[in-house]
Amino acid sequence: MSLPYHILKVCGGVVFAARAGSIYSFNSDLEYISAWEYPVKQQQQTKGQEASATEQQKESSAADGPPTKRRKVESSQEAAPSNGSGDAEGAGAPETKPKKKGKSYTTPTDRAFVQGLYSTTDGRHLVAITGSDKTIRVFEHDGAGNLRLLSERQMPKRPCDIAITPDNRTILSADKFGDVYGLPLIESEDGQWSKETSAAQQKSRSATPAASQAYKPQANEFTVHTVRNRKALENQKLVLEQRAKEEKAEGPQFEHILLLGHVSMLTAIAVGTSPKNNKPYIITADRDEHIRITRSIPQTHVIEGFCLGHDEFISTICIPPLRPDLLISGGGDDELYVWNWVSNQRLSKTDLLKEAQKLAPEMAKLAVTRIFATRPKQINKKGDENNKSDDHTLVFVICERIPAIFCFQLKDSETTLQHAQTIPLPNGNNPLDVEYLHSSPSPRLLVAVDPNSITTSSTENTTEPAATTTTPSLRVFSLEQGQWHPTEQVIKGPEPSTGSSPEESNPITVQELQKILYTTESLRKTATDFE
C-alpha cells in the first residue's frame, strides 16, 4: 500500500518528504535516512473501531451537541469564511479537540496529511502543519536528517500556510478565517517570548488588544498621567478581560498573539525584507485577490500597502532568493504576476495558460499550486561549488492536475519571467511538489507525483484503494544541455512497519485521496447570492 509523498523540503543536504501525516528524510543521493511517523494512537485504532467511534460520539454529544451538529461545524470550518452560508457560524463555533481515543474516518479530512513543511534559515528546525488536526509541529533537526518532536500546538483555526521570521524566533500562522497568529518557534518556560513580543508590539503607544494569553497591559495606574491615558488603560483592560473570557472558553493554552487579519480566507504568507530599509514585512495573500503588506512584529498594526490586480483567488506567493523586492504570485488567473512588493507595483504578467494549452489545447482555466524559486549554483570544472552565482533565478511552477512542471527564468536585470521549458511528467502523473537539489556535477530536480493520476477521468468515482503498484511517487530529473530529463532513479522509501500503518488498516480510496490532494481549484468563487 503506498500513499504518495506529497510535500518536499530540502534543508541543508537533507531532503524531507511528507507522506500522509509522516515525514521521511533522505540524503542528497536520495537514500533513506529516517522517519517521524504520525502517532498512530491519535490517528486510528484498528480493532474495536465501531465501538470507540460510538463512544466518542456520545462524548461529543455531551460536549458540543448532537454529532450531526458537530459534523456540520467541522465542515463549515473547512469551508472557511468566504465560502458559503454556514461559515459565519463556524467562525466562532466551539472547536473540536483532537480525539484521544480511536477515531473513525468519516470524512477525508480526518486523515492526517502534512499540509506544509518549513525550515528555519539555520536548518536546525523543521516545522510541519497538518490540516486535519489544525496542529503546528516543531522538530529539532540534527542536520543529518533526524527529527525530534519539540512541540505540538493546535491552532484555534486551521492554518493554511506559515512563515518563520528572519530571526527564527516566531512562527507566523495564517489561517482559514483570515487571521495571522504569532507563536514562538521554541516555547519559553517563563513566557519570555510573549513578554518581549507583546511589549514590543505596543511600544508605539499604550497597547494593542491583539495580544492574548500572557499579555499584560504595559502601562499601569502608576505610570499613567493624563486622564485620556488612564481611560485608554481602562479600556485596554476591558478588551483584555473580554478577550481572556473568550480565550478561556475556546482559545489555546500556549503563547500566541493575534498579529493581523483579513476578513477573507488566507491562502499564503511570506516574510520579505525590504532592500530599502532592511526591515521585515509580512506579506499575506487571500482568496479575495488581495496581497497585503504589513510591517512585521512589533508593528503589525501598520498596513503599508496592497498589491492589487489579480482577478481570481491567489493561492501561492514566492519571494525569489537574491531578488528580495520581487514577489511572484499565482492562483486562479491565467497568468503569473510579478510585483515589486515594496512599492506595491505590478511589474509583469506571464501567460501560464498559454503554456498549459500547448499540452492540453482544450484547457480553459488553471489553478497554480506551487511557485518555487531557486538560485542555481555555478559549478566549476573540478566540481567544486563556485561561490559566484549564476545571473538568473529559476522558477518552477505547478498547476493542479496538469502533469507537467513549468520552468521559467528570471534574469537579474529583468522583472519578467521567461519560459524556459515545460517538463511533461512520465505516465501523465500529476505533480504535487517540486524541490531543487544543488548537487554536483549537475543539479537535479525532485518531483513528488501522484501515481494514481494516470488516467484522466475514470478516477473520480472509483472507490478502489489508491494505487498499490510500484509506480514511484518521487521522480528525479537531471539537467542535460540546459534541459531537464527524467532519470530512472528509484527512491526506496521505508517499508511501512506492519500493523502500525494507518493506510493498512483503513485503506484510502482514490477519491478520498484526490479530495485531500487537490483543493486549490475549489478556491475559485462561485456566485451565490442571497437574492
Added chain:
Amino acid sequence: MGRSKHNKREATADTAGDKKNKRQKREDYRTALRENGSTELPRKKHYRQRAHANPFSDHKLIYPPHPELMNWSSMYPHYVAEEGPADQAQTDAEVLPDRDSEVLKPKKLTQDVEVADIGCGFGGLLVALAPALPDKLILGLEIRVSVTQFVEDRIKALRAQNEEQKLYRNIAVLRANTMKFMPNFFTKGQLSKIFICFPDPHFKARKHKQRIVSTTLNSEYAYVLQPSGIVYTITDVPDLHEWMVGHFEAHPSFERVSEEEQEADPCVTIMRTETEEGKKVERNQGKKYVALYRRLEDPPHE
C-alpha cells in the same frame, strides 16, 4: 435588528407564488421610478430585504481589482475631470504597466471621495451630510442590494428635485462588503472621515468576528484614513459601544477624541439625529453613545 423576526414570518406566510408576485411588483415599481427620471422619492416598502447579510459569504459583488480602476464618473457625474491625455498615460505607467489595463481605464474625477459612511442603510446620514460638507465627495457603502438601490434612487430624486441649487451632487452610494473590499475602493490615506453608525450589534460572542469594528479591521480603517482623519461611531447598544471604544482605544493607530472636541463637531449632531436608526432610537427614547477616534501618524519604523 428587531426586523429580522418580522421578515421571517412574512417569508413563511408567503406561498412561493405570492413571493414571486411581490418581487415582481417591487421590480416594476423600481423600474418605473427610474425610467420616469422621476423626482418622486422612493418608498422604503418597495425595497425590503432581510435584516442581515453575511459579510463572510461570496456575494455577487462587483468591485474593482484596484482603486485606480474604480469608475466613479457615473456616480459623481458633475465632478468628472476634463481629461488630459498626458496624465492618463502617466498613471498607467506608474500603477499598471500592462497594455490591457489601458482599455479599462476609467474617467477621473476632479477630486477624490473623502468621506465614507460604512453600512449606510437607507442613506439618512448621506443626505444630511451633503449640504453640510458641500466641498467633499461623500460615499455610502452598503452590503444589502435593495437597500443600496433605495439610496441610489433617493439620491437621484433629490438631485432632480434640487437641480437648480445643484444639491446632492456630492453624495453617492455603492454596494460593497466593507469588511473585505475597502482597499479595492480607496487608496492609502484617501479618507478624512469614516462614519460607522448603529452597526449591527451581533450580540453572541461567537458572532463577534462579524462585528464591523475589530482589532484587525481597525488596521484597515487606519490604512484608508489619512493621519488626523476621524472615525465617528454611534450606537444605542452599551455593550457594542464599550466594544468599539475598547478596540479603537487599544489600537495603536487611534486615539479617542476629547468630549469638547466631539461636541463641537457639527457632524456629530447630524450623526445623532439624521440616520434612520438614530431616529428610531429617538422615537423609542433610547440612549445614544457617541465616540470619535483620531488616526495617529504611524510610528517610525524601527
